[in-house]
Amino acid sequence: MKYNLFWFSLFLLYFSAIKGQESNAPTFGNGLFNLVGKDSSWTMKVGARMQILATNTWNSENGGLTDPEQNFLVRRARLKFDGFAYSPKLEYKIELGLSNRDISGASQFTGNAPRYILDAVVKWNFYENFVLWFGQTKLPGNIERVISSGNLLQVDRSLLNGRFTIDRDMGFQLRHKTNIGQKFLIREIFALSQGEGRNITTGNLGGLQYTSRLELLPFGEFLGRGDYKGSDLNREKTPKLMIAATYDSNQNAVKSRSNQGSYLFNDVGFFETNINTVFIDAMFKYNGFSFMGEYANRTAKDPIAKNSDGSATGSVVEVGSGLNLQSGYLFENNWEVSGRFTTIGLDQEITGQNTQNQYTLGLSKYIVGHKLKVQSDLSYLSQIASTDILTYRLQLEVHF
Numbered sequence: 001m002k003y004n005l006f007w008f009s010l011f012l013l014y015f016s017a018i019k020g021q022e023s024n025a026p027t028f029g030n031g032l033f034n035l036v037g038k039d040s041s042w043t044m045k046v047g048a049r050m051q052i053l054a055t056n057t058w059n060s061e062n063g064g065l066t067d068p069e070q071n072f073l074v075r076r077a078r079l080k081f082d083g084f085a086y087s088p089k090l091e092y093k094i095e096l097g098l099s100n101r102d103i104s105g106a107s108q109f110t111g112n113a114p115r116y117i118l119d120a121v122v123k124w125n126f127y128e129n130f131v132l133w134f135g136q137t138k139l140p141g142n143i144e145r146v147i148s149s150g151n152l153l154q155v156d157r158s159l160l161n162g163r164f165t166i167d168r169d170m171g172f173q174l175r176h177k178t179n180i181g182q183k184f185l186i187r188e189i190f191a192l193s194q195g196e197g198r199n200i201t202t203g204n205l206g207g208l209q210y211t212s213r214l215e216l217l218p219f220g221e222f223l224g225r226g227d228y229k230g231s232d233l234n235r236e237k238t239p240k241l242m243i244a245a246t247y248d249s250n251q252n253a254v255k256s257r258s259n260q261g262s263y264l265f266n267d268v269g270f271f272e273t274n275i276n277t278v279f280i281d282a283m284f285k286y287n288g289f290s291f292m293g294e295y296a297n298r299t300a301k302d303p304i305a306k307n308s309d310g311s312a313t314g315s316v317v318e319v320g321s322g323l324n325l326q327s328g329y330l331f332e333n334n335w336e337v338s339g340r341f342t343t344i345g346l347d348q349e350i351t352g353q354n355t356q357n358q359y360t361l362g363l364s365k366y367i368v369g370h371k372l373k374v375q376s377d378l379s380y381l382s383q384i385a386s387t388d389i390l391t392y393r394l395q396l397e398v399h400f
Helices: 002-020 159-164 223-228
Strands: 033-036 043-061 069-085 087-097 117-127 130-138 168-180 184-193 209-217 240-253 255-257 260-263 273-286 289-300 304-306 312-316 320-330 335-346 356-368 372-383 389-399
Touching: 159 289, 159 320, 159 335, 223 240, 223 273, 320 356
Parallel strands: none
Antiparallel strands: 033 043, 043 069, 043 389, 069 087, 087 117, 117 130, 130 168, 168 184, 184 209, 209 240, 240 273, 255 260, 273 289, 289 320, 304 312, 320 335, 335 356, 356 372, 372 389
């Protein structure tokens, strides 16, 4: 499998090099090459991107800091294919991950194979403003998760996303949008998914997962889909706001974080419980200033995993809540300063984990928007009854 993907990647690079010699090759950031069928019945844009990350981490010790732990890695390396098939009303997207972090998580539930596929989804605009999605892709959860990792305000997503995201899954999504008056826009999304996460080959172990999201944009659409990007690179001329809420219910879930986390094994197979997650978030942008706020809350019918005799297995559902607030300002020279505050409060009696507070300062330079940028940030993580952590990160993003 690995060798097949290696040769496939080499073929794409070779083909893109050939296409790059042509006068109609895309400009930087708009794909390696764009294909159109002779009869215009299909299109494909092929893109690639990578994130190269350097990290230094210090722990607090006896009133000072320990020697730094250093880490250099390719955080993300991905290939992306999108376009339409047969009709512009039938779009598709395929995204493959190549870095170790992208493909990690192989287990008996993935056929013991690396998780190469991130997205494989078809989108059918079957009637007016109704679009039906089918395949594996991100669920309509918190806004920070839905924003591409290549379009983030800071180096990476917050602790809130790490603890509460519902990420990707396999299933259906129905999307609709409605305009009220000249500007007010309402978007509704409903998803029905397997509830096990991405690249699962063993089928549905518990019940199904149901996700509903409502987005309100009182001042109209953001420029260039700016409501799903971290910085105000478009410098909105008038204030733009999105307020949204998501409710997710994973019935008979068998993982500690809905469709994410570790499996809740017990003596007869799996412990099953209903897990519900609520997200409330907002995005605001105006003239280079951006603000994003998120609140998350997870509950479970029975958060303590049990064996058939009622004894605890030692595993629990990570119930609790989190808050993430972040803001940035983009200067005319495309340097941006940003700040983030995140607090995570899991139920201490159930999870045994204390409150975490993280403070992050970021500095970014956009050379060609999000397609070519350098980002750095400094984070201080305060943990009750635990070691505090200071982290510095520097990352280069290149997106063809």
